[in-house]
């Protein structure tokens with residue numbers, strides 16, 4: 001089923017861990033031209049009309065140049081934090097269920113190690129959400145493993161893909177075509193890089209867009225680890241009922257209750273629920289249309 005051996009180092013460009021201290025420049029306004037070939041630039045995170053440029057060393061001259069060329073921007077603040085503090089974790093290989101998640105600058109596990117049931121995934125989380133350590137992502141991976149064991153979906157939709165991890169895992173578990181969607185530019189470029197690291201360009205496509213606009217054509221499996229207001233809109237849309245199965249996560253306890261009530265009212269079935277420490281909830285289910 002795993003047609004691309006992610007552990008095969010011949011597939012991988014040589015990469016060094018680019019993350020130590022992060023030097024962050026926080027602007028009011030959005031960059032017109034995203035600086036691409038800028039030395040030491042790690043990425044540009046845009047949110048609510050603001051931009052955060054991340055560098056691997058202090059870059060005041062480069063920032064001056066950007067400000068001079070793009071008058072719509074004003075510098076609000078600068079920060080320096082360790083990468084682990086931004087990601088909430090260190091970037092080391094780790095196991096999550098059957099998945100062995102390894103950053104591209106670490107030695108790949110030898111083929112079939114530690115045992116043949118392990119599924120290797122190469123992942124550089126960069127600056128975006130979805131390193132695989134958050135309880136919601138972990139439960140989504142467990143749900144995905146279950147969903148793919150039962151009959152195996154051919155197509156999947158990963159709405160709010162972040163690093164692309166769930167889409168990559170779906171492909172590794174046998175999905176032939178997966179569409180990964182994120183509203184954030186940096187997430188899409190990070191997901192694309194990770195899809196390539198895993199040799200999955202033919203099977204996983206990452207695009208920028210709003211989750212709400214990507215439920216057609218329907219998929220065998222919809223994955224959405226997103227905040228409540230987006231999930232609410234997704235569930236309420238008629239297109240939700242045309243998906244076959246779903247994995248929904250990112251829900252806190254009271255939100256989970258609301259979503260559960262709505263799903264059952266609409267004739268969908270919840271096949272299994274995961275709840276980490278009673279805080280984060282994940283639902284795996286089947287839509288009414290296909291029950």
Ligand code: SAH
Nearest residue numbers: 129130137160161162182183184210211225
């Ligand atoms: N799927 C990953 C990341 C989840 S974080 C995982 O399970 O770990 C949620 C992601 O959804 C973020 O990358 C965020 O940019 C994206 N997002 C938030 N609102 C969105 C929307 N309306 N449409 C598409 N993506 C959205």
